[in-house]
Amino acid sequence: MINYLTTCLLLFVAHFSFSQCVDFDDDTYETCAGVPVTYNGDPSSLFFNIQESVDFNSGTLPTGWFVNGGATFTQPCGSGSDNTPYYWASTAGSGSPYINSNVYDFSSGGQVVFDMVYAVQGGASPCEGPDLSNEGVSLMYSIDNGQNWNEIVYYSPGGFELPSNPQTTGSAATGPTAYTTWSTFTVAIPQAAQTPNTMLRWEQLNSSGVCCDNWGVDNIHVETAVNGVNYVWSNGTTTLPMTVSSNVDTSYVLSVFDGNMSLMCTDTVFLNIDNSGFDNGVQVITDNFVSGQSTNLIIDAYNDGCPVQNGEVVVKLGSLLTYNSSTPPADIITTDSLIFNYSNLYKNSPHHVIEMNVSTDAAANIGDTVLLDALIYNTSGDINLVNNEKNYVFTVSSGPGSDIKRVYPKGDCDIGYVENDELITYTIRFQNDESGTVVDARIRESIDTNLDPASLKVVATSHELSSIDWINSTLVDFTFDSIMLPTQSQNELESVGYIVFEIDQQTGLSHGASFTNQAEVAFDAMSPQLTNEVVNTITDGSHAPIGDTLEVSAPSAYNWNGQLLTSSGVYTQLISLPDGCDSTAILSLTLDSDVGLDEVESSSVQIFPNPANNQVTVIGKEAATFRLLSASGQLILEQKIQAKHIIPLGGLSSGVYYVEVISSDETVRNKLIIEK
Numbered sequence: 001m002i003n004y005l006t007t008c009l010l011l012f013v014a015h016f017s018f019s020q021c022v023d024f025d026d027d028t029y030e031t032c033a034g035v036p037v038t039y040n041g042d043p044s045s046l047f048f049n050i051q052e053s054v055d056f057n058s059g060t061l062p063t064g065w066f067v068n069g070g071a072t073f074t075q076p077c078g079s080g081s082d083n084t085p086y087y088w089a090s091t092a093g094s095g096s097p098y099i100n101s102n103v104y105d106f107s108s109g110g111q112v113v114f115d116m117v118y119a120v121q122g123g124a125s126p127c128e129g130p131d132l133s134n135e136g137v138s139l140m141y142s143i144d145n146g147q148n149w150n151e152i153v154y155y156s157p158g159g160f161e162l163p164s165n166p167q168t169t170g171s172a173a174t175g176p177t178a179y180t181t182w183s184t185f186t187v188a189i190p191q192a193a194q195t196p197n198t199m200l201r202w203e204q205l206n207s208s209g210v211c212c213d214n215w216g217v218d219n220i221h222v223e224t225a226v227n228g229v230n231y232v233w234s235n236g237t238t239t240l241p242m243t244v245s246s247n248v249d250t251s252y253v254l255s256v257f258d259g260n261m262s263l264m265c266t267d268t269v270f271l272n273i274d275n276s277g278f279d280n281g282v283q284v285i286t287d288n289f290v291s292g293q294s295t296n297l298i299i300d301a302y303n304d305g306c307p308v309q310n311g312e313v314v315v316k317l318g319s320l321l322t323y324n325s326s327t328p329p330a331d332i333i334t335t336d337s338l339i340f341n342y343s344n345l346y347k348n349s350p351h352h353v354i355e356m357n358v359s360t361d362a363a364a365n366i367g368d369t370v371l372l373d374a375l376i377y378n379t380s381g382d383i384n385l386v387n388n389e390k391n392y393v394f395t396v397s398s399g400p401g402s403d404i405k406r407v408y409p410k411g412d413c414d415i416g417y418v419e420n421d422e423l424i425t426y427t428i429r430f431q432n433d434e435s436g437t438v439v440d441a442r443i444r445e446s447i448d449t450n451l452d453p454a455s456l457k458v459v460a461t462s463h464e465l466s467s468i469d470w471i472n473s474t475l476v477d478f479t480f481d482s483i484m485l486p487t488q489s490q491n492e493l494e495s496v497g498y499i500v501f502e503i504d505q506q507t508g509l510s511h512g513a514s515f516t517n518q519a520e521v522a523f524d525a526m527s528p529q530l531t532n533e534v535v536n537t538i539t540d541g542s543h544a545p546i547g548d549t550l551e552v553s554a555p556s557a558y559n560w561n562g563q564l565l566t567s568s569g570v571y572t573q574l575i576s577l578p579d580g581c582d583s584t585a586i587l588s589l590t591l592d593s594d595v596g597l598d599e600v601e602s603s604s605v606q607i608f609p610n611p612a613n614n615q616v617t618v619i620g621k622e623a624a625t626f627r628l629l630s631a632s633g634q635l636i637l638e639q640k641i642q643a644k645h646i647i648p649l650g651g652l653s654s655g656v657y658y659v660e661v662i663s664s665d666e667t668v669r670n671k672l673i674i675e676k
Helices: 597-603
Strands: 028-031 037-039 048-054 066-068 070-072 087-090 098-104 110-118 137-142 150-156 160-162 183-188 198-203 215-225 230-233 242-244 250-257 263-273 280-286 294-303 309-317 321-327 338-345 352-360 369-377 389-397 404-408 424-431 441-446 451-461 467-472 475-480 496-505 514-517 519-523 534-538 549-554 558-560 563-565 569-575 583-591 606-608 615-619 624-629 635-641 644-648 655-662 667-674
Touching (some): 048 110, 098 215, 110 137, 110 198, 242 250, 280 309, 280 389, 280 496, 294 309, 294 338, 294 369, 294 496, 309 352, 321 338, 338 352, 404 534, 424 519, 441 496, 451 475, 549 558, 549 667, 563 569, 563 583, 624 644, 635 644
Parallel strands (some): 028 263
Antiparallel strands (some): 037 242, 048 215, 070 087, 087 215, 098 198, 110 215, 137 150, 137 198, 230 250, 250 263, 280 294, 309 369, 321 352, 369 389, 424 496, 441 475, 441 519, 451 496, 558 563, 606 615, 615 644, 624 655, 655 667
C-alpha cells in the first residue's frame, strides 16, 4: 500500500475553525500504465478545530479566563514571540501564580498549542527566572470545574520536561536554558482529560517570592478533534484510501470537509506514468560458503521500469554446490539449472525473492572457488541488459559470517581487476546475532573518491528503507526504522537484512587506480560493527592470466624457465605474480631426438633470468632474430642476435610478454615476465 504526503493549505472558517490535512508519504508516485495505486493516510487525530485562541494583545484576559497572583499583559521583559503583549506571571506572597482557561469539550480528543518563556535566573525583577527544580510550570487539567487538578507535563527550570513536579529544591538552572527564549509547545489532551467538561491551567506551584522566578505564556490555541471528516476527490471518489489507475499522467485534488461540510484543506497529488521501458535485474545475497555445511542465499529479482513483466529466474550452481530446498520451490529442475517462474513485476512492485539453501562439497578446501550464476528473463526489449545476468565467484571460507560486504564484479586476481567502464554493485548483508530483537538498523557507507556518489542507486533491500541521508559528499547513511530483526537463534532466515546499490566509477581512471569499500553496521544504540573490505583495481588488460598453450619445436632439448626438458611432451608450470594472478602455463614440446646434457646445452636456446628486470640474456643460436611481443600480441622489439646476446629492457613496464627466437632450423617461443 502506497502512502502519500500532502501539505494542505490551512483555511480559516467561522469561529476560528481550521484543520491540518492528512499526512501521506509522498505527493507524486511513478508507476506503470494500468497499475492500480492506493493513496492512503491515517486521518485519526490529524484534524482539529480551534475552539479558542488567546493572544492577550488587548491587554486583558478573555471572558471565562482568570489568573492568580501578579499578572501583566504587556511586554515587561523583552519582545513577545510575535512582538505583541503576553501574559507575565509573578507571585503574590506565598501564593502560586497561574492562568486558568475556559471549559472545553474534548470528548473526541484534542491538543493545546502555546508559546512559553522563562526569565533568565539571576536577572532583575520582574525578569528574574526560576532556578530550583520545583520552581517550573505545570500544565494541568481539571474535569470537575477546578476542584481537583492533574498534571499533564512539568517544564523544569533546567529546560526539559518531566511527568510531574519533583518537589525538590536542588538547583536546576544557572543562566540561559532551552526555556529562556520563547518556544512553541504542542501537547495532546490525555485520555483521562477527554471529557465534555475539561479546563486547562498553567501553574507555578513554588517560587522564591514576589521578586523572582518569573515566566509567561502567549498565543494559546485550544484545539479539539474534528468528528465526521468528509473526503472528496476530484474524480468523485469519497473515501480514504482511494485506489486509482491510469494510462496517462493524472493529477487528483483532495478536498477535506468537516461534519458541517465546511472546507478545511485541499491539495493535489500526482500519478506519473513511466514510459521509459522495463529494466529487469537480479541480485544474489549470501552467507559465506563453508566446506561440508549448508548456506542460505537469497535471489532478489525485480523490474525497475514498465510495462509489467512475466518470465523466469534461472539459477545455476557450480560443481561445489548442491541444491537442498527453496521458498518458493523451483518450478523446473534440470541437470544444471533451477528455474523459477515470476509474474507481475513492475516499477515499485514487490520484488520476486527466492530463499534457497545449498550445501558446499565436504571435499572443498578453504580458498576454493565457488561459482553461481543468476539470470532473469524475459530480456527482449529490456533497456539495460547489464543487470540481467550475474556470474558470481565466491571462495570457500573457514566459517559463516554476520555482517558481510561483497562487490560485483569481484574482478580478477587478489586486487579485483575490472575495466574502467564497468558498473560496480555493492551488497551489504547484515544479521542479528545479538541477544534481543533489533528495532532499528543503520548502514553507513564511505564512498571511495574513485567512485561517483551522484550515480548511487539502491536496487534491492530486504526491508523498507526509511531514509538515505548524506552526511557529506562521500558519507551516506541507509536507515531501516522498525526493521524488527529477530535474533539468529529465533529465526535464521528472518534475522538477515540486506541492501544492494549500484554506483559508477569516476571517468578517466587509469590502469592501477583502485577503490575500496567497507560498510559500518549499527543496531539500535549498540556500537557499530565493520564489515570486511572489498577492493577493485582498474586494468588495461595486461594483467590477463597465462592461459595459452605454448607450442615449441626443438632439435634435442629445451630450457623452460630454468627447467631443462629433454623429451617431447606437454608440461605445466605455476606462474606466481604479486597481485594474486597466479596461473598455470602450458608447454607442448616436440624434440627431434633425445640427447645428452652436453648436446642440449650446446644446441638449445636459453633465456634468463625469467622473471627479468632491466635485461634478459639469450644463449643459443649463432645467428637468430629476437622478437618481444606484448600480452596482446603487439610487436614491441625485434633485433638480430648472436650466440650470446644481452637484451636491455629498461623502458618496459611490469607485466607478461611473449618472446620468439627465430633461427633457420627452429622457432622457440616462451613467456617472459618483467618485474620492476
